Amino acid sequence: MNHLAEVPVWAAVPAAVLLLVGAGLTLIGSFGMLRLSSFYDRIHAPTLGTSWGTAGVVMASMIVFSALGSRPVLHELLLGVFVTLTTPVTLMLLGRAALYRDRTEGNPDVPAMLSLDGSEAGTGDGRGSRGNGV
Amino acid sequence: MSALLLTTAALIAQLALFAAMVLATIRMLRGPRAQDRVLALDTLYVNSMLFLVTLGIGTGSVFFFEAALVIAMLGFVATVALAKFLMRGEVIE
Numbered sequence: 575m576n577h578l579a580e581v582p583v584w585a586a587v588p589a590a591v592l593l594l595v596g597a598g599l600t601l602i603g604s605f606g607m608l609r610l611s612s613f614y615d616r617i618h619a620p621t622l623g624t625s626w627g628t629a630g631v632v633m634a635s636m637i638v639f640s641a642l643g644s645r646p647v648l649h650e651l652l653l654g655v656f657v658t659l660t661t662p663v664t665l666m667l668l669g670r671a672a673l674y675r676d677r678t679e680g681n682p683d684v685p686a687m688l689s690l691d692g693s694e695a696g697t698g699d700g701r702g703s704r705g706n707g708v
Numbered sequence: 709m710s711a712l713l714l715t716t717a718a719l720i721a722q723l724a725l726f727a728a729m730v731l732a733t734i735r736m737l738r739g740p741r742a743q744d745r746v747l748a749l750d751t752l753y754v755n756s757m758l759f760l761v762t763l764g765i766g767t768g769s770v771f772f773f774e775a776a777l778v779i780a781m782l783g784f785v786a787t788v789a790l791a792k793f794l795m796r797g798e799v800i801e
Contacts, residue, residue: 577768579711586710590717597721600758604728607751608735613744620751631758638765660784667791672743674795
């Protein structure tokens with residue numbers, strides 16, 4: 575571990591803290607995904623890892639490689655921005671797909687589709703009424 | 709001083725992320741439904757991406773970053789395609 579000895583202490587301490595916080599939050603998120611009872615609870619848990627988990631690890635990597643080189647290393651930002659932008663898209667699609675599957679099977683645990691006049695319209699497919707289509 | 713600190717932090721972070729990957733794998737194997745498995749696969753992608761970034765910090769190599777970027781993109785495309793398949797029964801209509 576020769577290269578890490580060249581990192582000054584003022585950069586090593588925040589990098590280590592950010593690394594531990596990021597990895598710890600990711601572990602908590604994955605543990606929550608294993609532990610929570612229903613899918614709609616579970617879909618929230620991994621976002622710990624995709625928000626501050628990714629941010630902590632990416633910022634630690636930026637600090638370490640900036641301290642090792644003589645200029646700021648910013649291409650890790652690409653990773654953080656990419657994960658931040660894509661996670662809501664994937665989780666919205668996945669939540670919509672799960673809701674559609676549950677409604678098609680007539681699962682009583684999920685709210686039924688509402689038609690435009692407010693009455694229950696049975697098992698809709700998530701498209702058309704109330705503008706909540708994809 | 710900083711070498712010991714960073715080495716220890718990187719090691720602990722790698723262990724935590726490996727444990728997170730194991731937990732996501734358990735959820736992916738256990739199910740119970742297809743959307744749970746897809747969600748667990750997405751989490752596994754993110755965890756392995758962070759694991760690679762942490763590995764890059766520990767070894768000082770810049771090549772892990774590119775592998776992490778590729779994993780992030782593959783994870784996004786894979787999860788979107790699987791969610792589309794769960795929704796419609798087809799990926800490309």
